[in-house]
Amino acid sequence: MSHPTYFAVTTDTPDLNAVTALLKQPDVGAIITFTGSVRGATRRDGLPAQTLHLEYEAYARMAEEKMAQIAEEIWERWPLVKGIAIVQRVGTLQVGEMTTLVACAAGHRDQGAFEAARYGIDRLKQIVPVWKKEVGADHSVWIEGDYRPTSADNN
Amino acid sequence: MSHPTYFAVTTDTPDLNAVTALLKQPDVGAIITFTGSVRGATRRDGLPAQTLHLEYEAYARMAEEKMAQIAEEIWERWPLVKGIAIVQRVGTLQVGEMTTLVACAAGHRDQGAFEAARYGIDRLKQIVPVWKKEVGADHSVWIEGDYRPTSADNN
Amino acid sequence: MNLTIQLFATLKDRAGERHIDVTVAEPATVADVLNTISAEYPALAPALPSSLVAVNRQFAEPTTRVDVGDEVALFPPVSGG
Amino acid sequence: MNLTIQLFATLKDRAGERHIDVTVAEPATVADVLNTISAEYPALAPALPSSLVAVNRQFAEPTTRVDVGDEVALFPPVSGG
Numbered sequence: 001m002s003h004p005t006y007f008a009v010t011t012d013t014p015d016l017n018a019v020t021a022l023l024k025q026p027d028v029g030a031i032i033t034f035t036g037s038v039r040g041a042t043r044r045d046g047l048p049a050q051t052l053h054l055e056y057e058a059y060a061r062m063a064e065e066k067m068a069q070i071a072e073e074i075w076e077r078w079p080l081v082k083g084i085a086i087v088q089r090v091g092t093l094q095v096g097e098m099t100t101l102v103a104c105a106a107g108h109r110d111q112g113a114f115e116a117a118r119y120g121i122d123r124l125k126q127i128v129p130v131w132k133k134e135v136g137a138d139h140s141v142w143i144e145g146d147y148r149p150t151s152a153d154n155n
Numbered sequence: 156m157s158h159p160t161y162f163a164v165t166t167d168t169p170d171l172n173a174v175t176a177l178l179k180q181p182d183v184g185a186i187i188t189f190t191g192s193v194r195g196a197t198r199r200d201g202l203p204a205q206t207l208h209l210e211y212e213a214y215a216r217m218a219e220e221k222m223a224q225i226a227e228e229i230w231e232r233w234p235l236v237k238g239i240a241i242v243q244r245v246g247t248l249q250v251g252e253m254t255t256l257v258a259c260a261a262g263h264r265d266q267g268a269f270e271a272a273r274y275g276i277d278r279l280k281q282i283v284p285v286w287k288k289e290v291g292a293d294h295s296v297w298i299e300g301d302y303r304p305t306s307a308d309n310n
Numbered sequence: 311m312n313l314t315i316q317l318f319a320t321l322k323d324r325a326g327e328r329h330i331d332v333t334v335a336e337p338a339t340v341a342d343v344l345n346t347i348s349a350e351y352p353a354l355a356p357a358l359p360s361s362l363v364a365v366n367r368q369f370a371e372p373t374t375r376v377d378v379g380d381e382v383a384l385f386p387p388v389s390g391g
Numbered sequence: 392m393n394l395t396i397q398l399f400a401t402l403k404d405r406a407g408e409r410h411i412d413v414t415v416a417e418p419a420t421v422a423d424v425l426n427t428i429s430a431e432y433p434a435l436a437p438a439l440p441s442s443l444v445a446v447n448r449q450f451a452e453p454t455t456r457v458d459v460g461d462e463v464a465l466f467p468p469v470s471g472g
Binding site: 036056057058059061062063065066088099100121124125126127128129130131132133142143144145146147148149150151153154 | 397399400401403404443445448449450451452455464466467468469470471472
Binding site: 191212213214216217220221243254255276279280281283285286288297298299300301302303304305306308309 | 370
């Protein structure tokens with residue numbers, strides 16, 4: 001594959017204009033970008049009633065390799081998808097801040113880029129080694145993931 | 156509805172960071188953004204072999220009203236979608252330049268925002284009065300739309 | 311009544327103008343307006359069957375009524391995005 | 392052989408350290424490594440059944456072989472995004 005890619009674990013806010021520009025090629029006519037951000041109110045039992053902020057931690061080197069693997073999985077499923085960007089922020093993130101980004105480019109909007117972006121964020125939450133802690137006024141709680149990757153989730 | 160909205164017909168390049176920021180609210184956790192851009196190579200008969208640039212023209216006031224109508228249609232179909240932005244660029248656009256943007260916000264990624272963004276761009280291409288002309292080296296061709304809106308396409 | 315018809319895209323190119331003026335008897339429908347345009351603007355006539363009409367920025371049918379002061383526009387099926 | 396095990400999230404908090412060192416006999420599997428950790432780091436033992444192991448940044452099974460110089464990490468199911 002020679003499509004443009006960008007995989008990053010970073011403490012910086014992703015610049016959507018710059019990420020989109022990275023995926024531009026003359027034959028790209030559509031880019032779908034998912035961005036996730038920190039929500040202000042949580043509802044789950046055992047967690048602080050009001051999230052003050054989140055702290056994200058990553059196994060950065062493995063995370064970036066798994067992002068590249070997700071891109072390969074996307075190209076296998078949607079061969080018309082071209083450039084792919086996947087970004088995970090780490091560190092202290094306040095309500096409203098962007099936490100993650102998945103962008104997929106294609107020639108046209110009907111060539112799988114919507115489905116690919118959706119697959120990308122779903123898959124990121126399964127196999128990219130990142131963990132978040134909700135930090136409330138008086139205590140913190142690590143969020144529990146519910147997917148157990150096996151060796152079948154390797155490339 | 157009191158969700159944030161942004162509907163624009165503009166000659167300026169949309170700033171994805173700014174548009175995304177407009178849709179941010181404390182209960183927004185996911186934003187899906189579709190961006191369309193000018194492709195370099197065209198394949199249709201009768202058109203210049205190589206697009207030099209496109210010229211977009213809009214019936215701006217009706218276009219912005221139809222964008223607002225599309226947002227209403229989205230909220231009817233995906234009631235959990237929150238803020239919506241729809242932007243159409245007009246004027247002379249070169250290969251690679253962004254032509255259109257549809258962004259939908261929601262609490263979570265599984266609340267219809269992917270489907271809503273897809274619906275938004277499909278619907279924009281049906282009912283928002285904008286026309287484009289491909290300008291080649293020696294002649295220009297207006298692109299023909301293939302959807303005939305009726306009064307059923309009004310709000 | 312006098313109506314100003316806004317033209318876009320191929321219709322504007324055919325007419326060589328951004329808008330044209332027509333006079334139609336009241337009460338008028340979109341079909342009446344189109345018949346008048348067809349007779350008075352031969353350059354536009356061939357394009358009218360495939361064109362769309364908007365009245366007050368809503369898509370209109372041949373039977374849609376047109377009143378004094380209405381905003382009327384004539385254009386081909388849209389091709390933006 | 393000596394192995395350095397990287398710890399993340401709850402595992403790091405339990406151990407109070409970013410990595411621990413263990414010594415296991417060769418040839419070793421992930422199960423052997425986990426048994427050694429369980430015996431030598433009581434604070435980590437309760438969390439091991441629900442934890443994941445990566446060897447050279449790939450998800451490992453109990454039967455996965457671990458060799459000298461391998462990069463081994465121990466962490467809970469992921470919760471990023």
